[in-house]
Amino acid sequence: MTVRSRPLSPHLQVYRWTITMTMSIVHRATGIANYAGSALLVLWLVAAAWGPEPLDAVNGLFGSWFGQLVLFGYTWSLTHHMLGGIRHYVWDFILGMEAGQREMLAWANVIASVVLTLLIWTIFVWVG
Amino acid sequence: MREQIITQKTIADPRSHYGDAKASTRHFITQRLTGVSNIAFLLLLLFVVVRLAGEDRGDMVETIGSAWIGLPLALLLGIVTIHMRNGMRDILEDYFHGRTYRLYMMLNTLFCLIIAVAGIGAILKLVFWG
Numbered sequence: 001m002t003v004r005s006r007p008l009s010p011h012l013q014v015y016r017w018t019i020t021m022t023m024s025i026v027h028r029a030t031g032i033a034n035y036a037g038s039a040l041l042v043l044w045l046v047a048a049a050w051g052p053e054p055l056d057a058v059n060g061l062f063g064s065w066f067g068q069l070v071l072f073g074y075t076w077s078l079t080h081h082m083l084g085g086i087r088h089y090v091w092d093f094i095l096g097m098e099a100g101q102r103e104m105l106a107w108a109n110v111i112a113s114v115v116l117t118l119l120i121w122t123i124f125v126w127v128g
Numbered sequence: 129m130r131e132q133i134i135t136q137k138t139i140a141d142p143r144s145h146y147g148d149a150k151a152s153t154r155h156f157i158t159q160r161l162t163g164v165s166n167i168a169f170l171l172l173l174l175f176v177v178v179r180l181a182g183e184d185r186g187d188m189v190e191t192i193g194s195a196w197i198g199l200p201l202a203l204l205l206g207i208v209t210i211h212m213r214n215g216m217r218d219i220l221e222d223y224f225h226g227r228t229y230r231l232y233m234m235l236n237t238l239f240c241l242i243i244a245v246a247g248i249g250a251i252l253k254l255v256f257w258g
Contacts (some may be wrong), residue, residue, distance in 0.1 A: 022193040031215050035239075038212065041173070041205075042247040049250035059182050082170055085163045092160070124178045 023106040028086040033077040040074065071096060080113035145248045155214060160254065162211035169204035189258050198255035209244040213237060 015021070040103050044062070047054040061067050092094050096105050138144045179191055192198045216236045224232055 010245060028219065032219070035212050035216060038208065038243050040245075042243050042250070045192075045250035045254075046193070049184060049253040055185050056189070063182055078170060082186055083167070089160070089163075098228045120174070128178075 016041040019103050019106045019110075023084065023109050026110070027081060030077040030081040030084070033074070034081055037074045037077065040070070071116070072121060073076075076107075076113060079116045079120075080109070083109050102116050136146055155217070159211065159214050160206050162214070165204060165207045166211055169201075169208055172197070172201055172204060189254055191256040192251060195258060198251050202251040202255075205247045205251070206244050209240040209247075212243070213240040216240075 010020075040062075044058055047058040062071060085087065086097075087109050091102075096102060176197065177197065178190065180188055213236055218232065219233050219235065220229055
């Protein structure tokens, strides 16, 4: 007797890629990144509480080119997740759910997150 | 929270109220309220980081050690860890169940607890003992 394999539920690849779906995935991904990134903040705070030598070590780590790259990514991740959360608030009030509106909100989310991140780094790091 | 075994009968019976209405509502509301608080946290974090990035210990003690900055930062960081645990729970519920889920959920709680205790502890040390 042959046993037919059970039908599999379709995964992401069968659907047409949409911006709302992408932003939903990115919201989850940035949430995970922020979760892990919280360790960086706590590392800095604990080093400061510990003493001057640990703080110097952490400052050296965060000040290196790789550290700056990670912190730049972390800034974008936090900004994107915050704006994504605000987008969910708008939807909670049953606003912006119509076709066109939701795509507009999703695009605004990604564009604003990039612009805000660049603004923060331009004003406070590259110029300031 | 231990999850119970869900049979087909449970789902088919409208009286069983499939899913936990109260816990799910609490989860949703908690995530929204802590989310609003996290906007305030990010603004304060931006202020603190811009002021202190790369600075030495004396400046850290002066700024974070000031109760007006340190105590709100500690409180908001504690709220952040609640949001972290809740959010990670959503993800774990999607991909794991049974014993594996409970194990990962325990590790999730442990990580968030460590972040809260270490972060708040470090800030309180700066505020009260310099």
